[in-house]
Amino acid sequence: MSTAYDADQVAKLPDERIISLTPDVWTQPFWDAAAHHRLVVPRCTACGTFRLPPSAFCWKCRAQEIEWVEHDGRGAVYSFTIVWHPLLPDVADSVPYVPAVVELPNTNACRLVGAMVDTRLSDMRIGLNVELVWRDVEGGVAVPTWRPAEGE
Numbered sequence: 001m002s003t004a005y006d007a008d009q010v011a012k013l014p015d016e017r018i019i020s021l022t023p024d025v026w027t028q029p030f031w032d033a034a035a036h037h038r039l040v041v042p043r044c045t046a047c048g049t050f051r052l053p054p055s056a057f058c059w060k061c062r063a064q065e066i067e068w069v070e071h072d073g074r075g076a077v078y079s080f081t082i083v084w085h086p087l088l089p090d091v092a093d094s095v096p097y098v099p100a101v102v103e104l105p106n107t108n109a110c111r112l113v114g115a116m117v118d119t120r121l122s123d124m125r126i127g128l129n130v131e132l133v134w135r136d137v138e139g140g141v142a143v144p145t146w147r148p149a150e151g152e
């Protein structure tokens, strides 16, 4: 029988009700692509610097113009935590879940947050190679999640 802190458990998904988007002119293209299960990363058209999350001005050259570049969704875990305690009793069935910060190669170290899926808690480590899996949620929205890449 597993206990609440059993590291042999598989990560669950956070309850869909905690997912809430407030897109703006800078982030809407990301979510539009996500809805079609495409990962895109904004890149400054003036100097080529990727900037995720998207921002009004390039942190390097201050230009505003960006282009959205497709990414294959493969990366490596930069950081993560294991959420054992639900903030609300209603979402108690969704713990433990594992939000992970994943660094995307070839993007000047852009990082994207998503929950781990198909992952045993004891297998989590910094540097774990992962691949993106889109999670469809209510309202035609898809959010990124991660699972260990083949061979991990």
Ligand SMILES: [Zn+2]
Binding pocket: 044, 045, 046, 047, 048, 049, 058, 059, 060, 061, 062, 063
């Ligand atoms: Zn720039």
